[in-house]
Amino acid sequence: ELKVEQNPLFLSMQEGKNYTIYCNYSTTSDRLYWYRQDPGKSLESLFVLLSNGAVKQEGRLMASLDTKARLSTLHITAAVHDLSATYFCAVGGLPAGSRLTFGEGTQLTVNP
Amino acid sequence: EAGVAQSPRYKIIEKRQSVAFWCNPISGHATLYWYQQILGQGPKLLIQFQNNGVVDDSQLPKDRFSAERLKGVDSTLKIQPAKLEDSAVYLCASSPLMGRREGYTFGSGTRLTVV
Numbered sequence: 102e103l104k105v106e107q108n109p110l111f112l113s114m115q116e117g118k119n120y121t122i123y124c125n126y127s128t129t130s131d132r133l134y135w136y137r138q139d140p141g142k143s144l145e146s147l148f149v150l151l152s153n154g155a156v157k158q159e160g161r162l163m164a165s166l167d168t169k170a171r172l173s174t175l176h177i178t179a180a181v182h183d184l185s186a187t188y189f190c191a192v193g194g195l196p197a198g199s200r201l202t203f204g205e206g207t208q209l210t211v212n213p
Numbered sequence: 214e215a216g217v218a219q220s221p222r223y224k225i226i227e228k229r230q231s232v233a234f235w236c237n238p239i240s241g242h243a244t245l246y247w248y249q250q251i252l253g254q255g256p257k258l259l260i261q262f263q264n265n266g267v268v269d270d271s272q273l274p275k276d277r278f279s280a281e282r283l284k285g286v287d288s289t290l291k292i293q294p295a296k297l298e299d300s301a302v303y304l305c306a307s308s309p310l311m312g313r314r315e316g317y318t319f320g321s322g323t324r325l326t327v328v
Contacts, residue, residue, distance in 0.1 A: 105255075134316050143304060144256070144319040189255050200246075200269055201317070203255030 103128050105192050107204035115212050117179050122207045124173040124190035132193040133173050134201065135164050137186045144189065148175075180211045215239065217320035219305050225326045231293035234323045238286070238307030244268075245282055246317065247290050248304040256304055262288065295327045 104127040114120050124133070132151050136144040148157045150166035150173060157164050161184065163176045173190055187208045191201040218237040226232050238245050244263050248256035259278065261269040264285035273280070277296070282288040292299055302324050306317040 136319075143321045144306075146316050146318070149316045191255075200258040200261060201256075203257070205255050206253075 103130070103192060103194050103202045105190060105202050105204040107190055107207050109207060110205055111208050111210075113210045113212060114177075114180050116181055119179065120177050122175040122177070122188055122190075122209075124175070124192075124204055126171045126173075126192045126202075128171075129195060130168070130171075130192045131195065133166055134191045134193070135173070135175055136189045136191060138189065138206070139186050147188075177209075180209075182211045182213060185209055185211045217305055217307055217318055219303075219320035219323055221323055222321065223324050223326075225328060226295055228297055228327050229294040231291065232295055232325065233289050233291045234303050234305075234325075236288045236290070236305030236320060238288075238305070239318055241309065242307035242318075243285070243310050244308045245288050246306040246308075247280055247288070248306065248319075250302045250304055250322070252301070259290070259303075292325075295325075297327050300325055300327045 106125045108123050134149055135147040137147050138144050148164040150164060153168040155166045161178045166173045175188060187206045189203050189206045191203045193201055217239055220235050224232055246261050247259040249259050250256040259273045260280045262282040265282045278292055280290045302322040304322045305320045308317045
C-alpha cells in the first residue's frame with residue numbers, strides 16, 4: 102500500500118525566510134502533485150512532476166522530484182504572508198490513472 | 214472552462230439520517246473521483262469512475278456509502294445511514310482521461326456535519 106509522509110506538518114516562518122517541505126513516499130510512482138488549500142477552500146493545483154529530476158518553479162515556490170529516493174521537495178524562497186496555506190503532496194499509484202494518495206499536509210503560516 | 218460543480222456547499226444532518234451530494238465534472242472529462250477529507254487530514258479516495266463504470270471503490274464503506282454516475286457525466290454520492298465519523302468535506306474531482314498525468318481539478322466540496 103502506498104504511503105505518503107510530509108514533514109513538517111506545521112511550519113511557522115517569518116517573511117523573507119526560506120524553507121523546504123519534504124514529501125516521502127513508499128512505493129514506485131510515475132507522478133507527484135503539489136496542491137495548495139486555503140481554509141474552507143478546495144485544492145488548487147500547484148505543480149505536476151512526472152519524471153526523475155523534474156524541477157518546476159512558480160513565483161516563490163519551487164518543486165522537485167527524485168524518484169530514486171522517492172522524495173519530493175517544495176522550496177519556499179523569501180516567504181510572504183500570502184503563501185500562508187496548507188500544502189499537500191499527492192502521489193499517483195500504478196498503473197497510470199490509479200488513485201492519488203495524499204500526505205497529511207503541511208500547514209504553513211508566514212508571519213510579518 | 215467551467216470548473217467542477219458541487220452541491221450543496223454545506224449540509225448538517227442528524228446521525229442515522231441519509232444525505233446525497235451531487236457533482237458535475239468539467240465537460241468532456243471521462244474520469245471522476247470522490248474524495249473524503251476529514252478535518253486536519255489529506256483527502257482520501259472513496260470511489261473512481263471512468264465514464265459510467267467504477268474503476269476503484271476499494272476504500273468506499275459499502276455498507277453505508279453508494280455512488281453512481283449515470284450517463285458518464287454527473288455523479289451522486291449517498292450516505293445512508295450517516296454516522297458521526299462521516300463529518301468531513303466531500304470533494305469531487307475530474308480529469309480528462311484515466312492515464313493522463315496532468316492532474317485533477319477539484320470542486321469546492323460539500324462540508325457535511327453529522328450531529
